[in-house]
Amino acid sequence: MGESLKADNEARKVAIVTGAASGIGKALATHRIHKGWRVACCDIQEDAGAALVAELGSNAIFFKLDVTDYDEQAKVFSQVWDKWKRLDALLANAGHSDRGSIYILNHRGKTEIPPKPALLSLKACYESFLYGVQLAIHFMRMNDVPGGQIIATSTIASIHPHQTFPEYCGAKAAINQFVRTAAPILKMKDHITLNAVLPGIVATGAVPQASLDATDPGHLTAVGTVVEAYDKCLTQPNINGQLIECSVDKHIFLSSPELGNGDATKRACTVWEPLFEQKHGEKSGLPGAIL
Numbered sequence: 001m002g003e004s005l006k007a008d009n010e011a012r013k014v015a016i017v018t019g020a021a022s023g024i025g026k027a028l029a030t031h032r033i034h035k036g037w038r039v040a041c042c043d044i045q046e047d048a049g050a051a052l053v054a055e056l057g058s059n060a061i062f063f064k065l066d067v068t069d070y071d072e073q074a075k076v077f078s079q080v081w082d083k084w085k086r087l088d089a090l091l092a093n094a095g096h097s098d099r100g101s102i103y104i105l106n107h108r109g110k111t112e113i114p115p116k117p118a119l120l121s122l123k124a125c126y127e128s129f130l131y132g133v134q135l136a137i138h139f140m141r142m143n144d145v146p147g148g149q150i151i152a153t154s155t156i157a158s159i160h161p162h163q164t165f166p167e168y169c170g171a172k173a174a175i176n177q178f179v180r181t182a183a184p185i186l187k188m189k190d191h192i193t194l195n196a197v198l199p200g201i202v203a204t205g206a207v208p209q210a211s212l213d214a215t216d217p218g219h220l221t222a223v224g225t226v227v228e229a230y231d232k233c234l235t236q237p238n239i240n241g242q243l244i245e246c247s248v249d250k251h252i253f254l255s256s257p258e259l260g261n262g263d264a265t266k267r268a269c270t271v272w273e274p275l276f277e278q279k280h281g282e283k284s285g286l287p288g289a290i291l
């Protein structure tokens with residue numbers, strides 16, 4: 001390999017994109033390729049994923065992956081590492097809304113205990129995100145320059161309740177709170193930034209036609225707005241722990257909620273440092289941590 005080709009190869013960043021076979025994930029993967037990155041496109045949909053990478057060329061590889069399976073995710077991360085020897089970004093985008101009904105409206109009048117809920121939305125949105133975060137931390141530590149970027153696709157439904165899919169709203173809200181909570185430590189200890197983007201309604205296969213028909217076209221969020229929010233996080237390392245609402249063509253950086261009862265609420269939230277070492281094996285090192 002010539003020197004310039006080698007330099008070019010070294011410079012080319014690597015992303016893992018989950019839920020890459022369609023909708024927002026497909027747009028994210030395609031955009032990264034156009035930016036010169038190498039992209040591991042992961043999805044449960046094998047045919048659509050294979051068709052995408054055929055379109056994207058040799059810098060894209062498809063991995064059939066169910067993100068709810070930790071071992072499967074670990075295998076993909078390992079294969080990406082073996083192939084490209086770096087991991088710059090995890091775009092944790094896979095997810096879906098409720099597949100069961102926690103309201104059990106059809107169980108009225110029955111005396112037996114209702115079946116255990118499958119919680120597939122919780123698993124696909126939140127558990128799998130935490131699996132990805134842990135694996136990303138592990139591999140990003142091994143980068144020549146340790147560190148990287150993790151971004152999740154959350155949703156505006158995580159802030160403003162959508163009664164139709166309460167499990168999904170809770171799962172995505174959990175992503176938000178995890179992002180705000182873990183971002184300062186990840187940045188300080190491992191040079192990893194962590195953010196979430198919260199799209200409004202984006203015209204993808206996940207949205208029923210009737211819902212799209214009921215939405216004023218001027219209120220739809222362009223997929224490009226979501227891609228640009230990801231771009232902001234990837235290009236501005238000072239953006240960390242942020243929830244970025246993507247609405248129509250706008251990015252709104254959401255503020256944290258106000259303290260309900262001033263100093264009393266603040267103390268209740270900031271006196272947990274003594275447990276940090278017990279739980280994680282070393283001090284947090286956060287400036288201003290209260291003992």
Ligand SMILES: NC(=O)c1ccc[n+]([C@@H]2O[C@H](COP(=O)([O-])OP(=O)(O)OC[C@H]3O[C@@H](n4cnc5c(N)ncnc54)[C@H](O)[C@@H]3O)[C@@H](O)[C@H]2O)c1
Pocket residue numbers: 018019020021022023024025042043044045065066067068093094095096097124153154155156198199200201202203204205206207
């Ligand atoms: N479309 C919207 O209006 C909207 C709004 C806010 C947030 N979102 C979020 O954006 C993300 C992408 O959704 P989309 O609208 O592009 O829908 P989509 O259905 O087009 O794409 C989701 C992709 O995730 C994949 N996927 C689902 N479960 C998976 C699993 N267990 N493992 C691996 N892949 C899996 C699907 O196969 C699909 O390709 C989701 O997290 C969704 O919750 C969508």
